[in-house]
Amino acid sequence: MTTQDELPEQGDPASGNGRRRVVITGLGAITPIGNGKEGVWGGVLAGRSAVRRVTRFDASSFRSQVAAEIDDFDPCDYVERKQAKRLDRFSGFAIAAAQQAWQDAGLAIEREDPERIGISVGSALGGIGMAEQECAVFLNGGGLRQVNPALALSVFVGAGPCNIAIHLGITGPATGNGNSCAAGTVAIGDTLRMIQRGEADVALAVGAEAPLAPLCYGSFALIRAMSTRNDAPEAASRPFDRDRDGFVMGEGAAALALESRDRALARGARIYGEILGYALTNDGYHMTAPRPDGKQAARAMALALRDAGITPERVDHINAHGSATTLNDPVETAAIKSVFGERAYTIPISGTKGLYGHPLGAAGAIEAVLCALALERDFLPPTVNLECPAPECDLDYVGPAGRQQRVNCVLSNSFGFGGINACVVIARDGEREPSSYASSVNGGGGL
DSSP states (O other): OOGGGGSOOOOOOOSSOOOOEEEEEEEEEEETTTEEHHHHHHHHHOOOOOOOOSSOOOOTTTSOOOOOOOOOGGGGGOOOHHTTTOOOOHHHHHHHHHHHHHHHHOOOOOSOOOOGEEEEEEEEETHHHHHHHHHHHHHIIIIIGGTTGGGTSSSTTTTTHHHHHHHHOOOOOEEOOOGGGGGHHHHHHHHHHHTTTTTEEEEEEOOOOOOOSSHHHHHHHTTTBOOOTTTTTGGOOOOEEEOOBBOOBEEEEEEEEEEEHHHHHHHTOOOOOEEEEEEEOOOOOOOOOOOOHHHHHHHHHHHHHHHHHHHHGGOOOEEEEOOOOOTTTHHHHHHHHHHHHHGGGTTTTETTHHHHHHHHGHHHHHHHHHHHHHHHEEOOOOTTTTTBBBOOOOOOOTTTTTTTOSSSEEEEEEETTTTEEEEEEEOOSSSSHHHHHHHHHTOOOOO
């Protein structure tokens, strides 16, 4: 069992007991099961998988032919038509989710100091879809003159935060990361640190992904990472199930508006929860396979708890990465057991990718939005398609119907290609008193 006492001492990122507390005040989401916080939550409650046969392109030559697509997204709902023409799908998703979170938080740029607002966007592949499309135009005889002139400005992950900054008029720190399937959670960690260090008072953490293009999709099919349950798409994504056979690619975005707790309270903002802690590690092992002993995944969880200043006993729900691959699910299960010991068997665990597939770098942000709503609404999201847990995945997974239950502290895991492990701890606001927090970050007790 990995305990916090076995970990090296972690320096406080701010100054001793004065670390700024950071809360979630706004949520946004663009997903295959619904848009906006109410749309995505409605999809959670419905408990129906959005996975189907690919319609975006001809996937008949691939081993895998299923995906979770978004049909009802129009960037013109969020930006002027002229601007929409200059955006690729990835940046359109990012702007839409960020604007939703911004508005949900009750923020207005004319009442803010734009230099004190930060942005971080995580995406595994950024504008790869547009790059692939324009490459085809170029190679099929169109020549350079027929290529979209916005191509060079759209393919890099940093285009996401820059487009959000331009759209909202933000001039504070804006950054992007490409940390594979952990990218959305890394964006949350980055914005958490911005506020804790005093670099920003408000920040938008965004995960966005638009990978459903034939070459990109086919490359994942080529390495046999995706499900081949083509005859029953809605049952293809099966986190922790005995019959899982790979992940299902999805697309989408989510955003969280974060701000210092003192500021949120002063302006009377609704608080969904507090970001207590965050940690990031790497397996240093393999580009596609997780480290078999789960040591670094477990270490990321334990470090996130230490950063939060809490003991494992305080966590009462886990949002698992749960990619439904044959290797990831048992390794994640083993890592959870390593951190939580016997308690691992009694903590309810949700694996939500059965609903909306695996949107790669957007997954961690979408799941953080679901964690915040689970805290607010006392309902644990379902693990869809979990019919018979694999023998090596023997924990308390929330079933396909979800579970009505109040929880106070959630751990959310994101694990990505390259062995990237990112974990974030989110708690109901008011669960932590400043005095006990100061004690815990200096080696004292729990919350």
